[in-house]
Amino acid sequence: MLVNTEAIILSALKYGEADLIVRAYTLESGVKTYMLRGILKSKKGKFKASLFQLLTQLEVVASHKDKGTLEYLKEAKVLHTYQSLHTNVLKSSMVMFLAEVLKNAIKEEEPNPALFQYLKFSLNWLDLHDSIANFHLLFLLKFTRYLGFQPDDSQADLPFFNLLDGVFQDINTNEYCVEGANVVLLRQFLSADFDTSQNIKLNQHSRTAFLNMLLLYYELHIEGFRKPKSLAVLNEIFN
Template identity: 30%
Template structure:
């Protein structure tokens, strides 16, 4: 049966000679995998593989045979909102790759979750439209995103207490406490006073916090690149 839905490209792997299996977070069905044929062929029309680059916002018509199927197919697709900056600015593309890796390891539900989809969709658009002050975007994103995953952060003190209980080296930091509380009081992605050292330290704590609540996150390959770019 055919369904129309929006989607957010997460990742893809090669499948046979010219096809891919794409992982896409959809508005209607949650995280899903789709076989897409002939996108790596020299005879393919246009540059369809570009539609599956990380965080690309898609407008799709998909074929879902039944709920038990693990892989589905795409009937039609197009870019919903072309990016202005994420693929073209190294700092933003590095943030985008990090967010994509986090999403790939944490999006598990194969069912509709409109509040979560809308949060991700609006956050990606906001990052693409930001002209400055986005170097801490991923910190803010992870704090907001945790609440959609069911383990939201109430305050920095609560966060550090939980880290301490799980044997993370406890180092209270008043500056980070002020920043986290500021983020929690904000509605969106306003600029926050966090330098490179503070950003790296807080990010380590947030990643450890995620690992407490979600199994299988493991090593984040994009982390080293992110740290190198965001100096």
């Protein structure tokens, strides 16, 4: 089936000497993986490798068999040109981290327009702003809404947050109940947007601790989710 759709690049892996295997999240068909043959050696080919940088927003025409196999890409063009996402060192490090999280977290080969629009809005915001130290923290927290395990903040005044059940509670009931500084920050981020989240003050230790808590939350709720390898690079950059 021939599909015309928007797509966001999640990964691009070199295969052999000249091929590229590209994984993308598409508006019309969810996660899709494409084999691009000869793209790394041919100067006159249909596609340039630069089209498939991490989190690039494309408009593509693709042939989808929808059988869980590698698909065929017929056309691709940049839908939105970033101003700084791939040239700013801080942002490019964050892009590596976010792309790895998205690749690990999104599995479905089915459309989710609300999630796709959230990703577009978030990436465009990141591209256009300079104060971004807390962006990835709020991004991960808001992302849980589309994955089905958004924290229940109906009792956010209670002292413990249960990572296993995603609720605030008044007593410690298991090893995944957290309290203290991380719970205070969780309350702040739950009521923030990308603009106001940059006003939340964190030092090196508190930012790392809160991020590790969020990643544990993901591990508990997404089967097979792994802590991103790019986390070390991100921590080094922001520390």
